[in-house]
Amino acid sequence: MPREITAFSNPLIKRIRSLREKRHRRDEGLFLAEGLRILTEADEAGHLPLYLFYSKDSADHPLVQRLTERIEAGGEGEVILTSRDILQKLSGKDNPQTVIGVYPDLACALDQIDRHTAPLWMVAQSLRDPGNLGTILRTGDATGAGGLILIDDCVDPFSVESVRASMGALFTQKIVQTRWEDFIPWLRAGPGMLIGTSLNTDFDYQQPRYTPPSFLLVGNESRGLPEEYEQQCDVLVKIPMLGKADSLNAAVATAVMAYEIINQWRHQG
């Protein structure tokens, strides 16, 4: 039977709510994910929450029942029945999702990555927008990428906004937070084509033949990639711009590149 919590002052509620802040996520090694669709994707990718919060309104939903059963059978998580008001407090939204899950931090170290497990890897440098980061994870899942390597001072991939934008892809992608001076030696210790997009080239993105494992490098939303990072790329390409703007949204550019790369591989088959 689920534990029931109805008091806003309950210490667990306070603790879980604090996970909306990065420093508490870091201290606790936990993060929040909201919504049945994302929690179900997480389960399918092998991740059950340490805590599952739901309200009476959604108790009869078959996906809620299935998650509840699996958590109780697993023996490591706890299912908590609570009020809609408390769900709202946890999610910070007027119209909260039906369920909220609390998961252990998924970040892994660079040396835990086996580059041969996927043909494509995403690499982002100083990405500032959590929506872009989550969207890149979602695109990574869709294009068969193995994970996302975050370089320098990227936004936290475990923020509520990033988790939401990833639509659950956060749970299917390996996530590494590292620095350029650690990434480059690791990359060069094995096979890998480092691909950057840049305004400083006229080389069309459909010209090169991309080979796996490919590492697709995306830069900061307003500044792009530092010049010294561009110089270390194996291929530097430009996505054509037919209008007045000289750049695309960072998550959009990543997706246009990623689909070009996998389209080349799809057509070899």
Place this chain on the structure above:
Amino acid sequence: MPREITAFSNPLIKRIRSLREKRHRRDEGLFLAEGLRILTEADEAGHLPLYLFYSKDSADHPLVQRLTERIEAGGEGEVILTSRDILQKLSGKDNPQTVIGVYPDLACALDQIDRHTAPLWMVAQSLRDPGNLGTILRTGDATGAGGLILIDDCVDPFSVESVRASMGALFTQKIVQTRWEDFIPWLRAGPGMLIGTSLNTDFDYQQPRYTPPSFLLVGNESRGLPEEYEQQCDVLVKIPMLGKADSLNAAVATAVMAYEIINQWRHQG
């Protein structure tokens, strides 16, 4: 010489600040755009603001001086020197942009669109996220689209968030707000290929030969396109998904489709 406003209680400040709400934008026929980059793009696309607000901190910036001169020479707009605190109040952000412009609503009617002026047009149905809408405008500019036709209950394209995400592309794209029952007769009264992406097909998005003028139709973020709208498409295609997710972010899917379409045309040349 610019007028100077330093009082929060000034009626113009109150009026401009109210444009952050949709009903005031609609009543006034005005909207806000923030930041030198976006205001400069607007100017290059032929749009000067009715009001330009800037603070002393940015008075020496050459782009601010250029905008100021052009507005004063044009004789229709007014340049207003104000404080950083008031800029912050107008923008609603702790860290406001250096300039804020107020522009007349750019929406136009369907019968003002000449489809022959561009090979590609974007069409969005019930899009709910202002960031997605702005990002689609930005992609539209980059792929040489003529504009964005908004069907049914889309989010307001002139919201601060949408304008920001468009990075100025709002000023290069025609924007129409209409209904499906008006759009379809207009579309069918001339040439045009209506292209939809859907989960209800296995037809790969790289298979068809797209022909101009192409109308790329994107559906609501969570529900996709209504079935009866899909049935009226000339081509219904699927972007391949190699992972666990069954869909991409709406703005990302639009960009992947748009680049496939223009890549086909680029290679015919």
